[in-house]
Amino acid sequence: MKFGTKAIHAGQEPDPTTGAIMTPIYQTTTYVQESPGKHKGFAYARGKNPTRVALEKCLAELENAKYGLCFSSGMGATDAVAKLLRPGDEVITGDDLYGGTYRMFTKVFANYGIKFHFIDLKDPAAIKKHINSNTKLLWVETPTNPMMQVIDLTACSRIAKEHKLIFAVDNTFASPYLQNPLAHGADIVMHSVTKYLGGHSDVVMGALCMNDEKLYEQLSFILNSCGANPGPMDSFLVLRGIKTLHVRMDRHCSNGRKVAEYLKTHPKIAKVYWPGFPEHPNHEIAKKQMRDFGGMISIALKDASLENTFKVASSFKVFSLAESLGGVESLVNHPATMTHASIPKSERERVGVVDSLLRLSVGIEDIDDLIADLKQALG
């Protein structure tokens, strides 16, 4: 089946007892057993819940994966992957990373004796230079948050295979509609479901998809043992959100393109970061591994003062100033003081997260209203 059909049907059957076409919200913690251990596959809801199982199957199909697992947040999913590691292990990851991932790696897992290398993943030679016998995990985000860099998944996977590393990809910005990392050699795909998959800014959730049975067993063991499981109501909301994922993404992409092109010629803007521009440094790789370029755009203002940046960020009427992304409504975010505030100034500025950078999550409102709002806010 093709994507749009899977988005609506995958993992979901009419309810066998009533015929209800929508997967019920199984709001239960436990399941009655006929005799000890004799049950219908469900014993306790931290381990398994039927609404969540339907969503896990749906997500796996959207990523063309064998297995899917849902977590209480994107960070819960990343945490589970990091728990595959042991003290002394080393991780190679990007120097332009979601702020929360950077914080978890440096402030939580570094304390458990795991060493992280934050490097420029656009340079495969740099990746090789940091690999040693302790290296276990290659963690890649593409496109990156917020600099919209594109990392070559096939090149990363070649290196990971050669050195027997687990290769995990944070696919949040692209969504499974635009990019399927397993097809490019990744072992694990991670999503902040909170963003495009949920799509309506009303659920926090995370997911992992994979093909390898052993990895699936290890990660479901961690999920059940550590308890970052999402609830059935949230699982239902995401199943509902995913039914329009393909339609929403098409509009995010077409609105994103128009906004990027408008901003590119705007006199108050120094630079627009969007992988759809032919002059984007990794545009060719983006074209190879993504189906379209999405609705995430970062801009650097010409007047680089914090005062001016705050003034612009607070002047929008249709865009809302808020963290998060990927919902139907347009958002503007100031990475330096909001999503990426936990990254030291010197480090974030090295990759371009300067004080005058704003990140836009272009929603699916009418494009004329979005352009008019940008025009009045930029002044």
Ligand SMILES: *Cc1c(COP(=O)(O)O)cnc(C)c1O
């Ligand atoms: C939001 C986000 C996360 C974290 O997900 P939560 O659901 O907020 O825990 C991880 N990676 C990226 C790229 C994100 O945008």
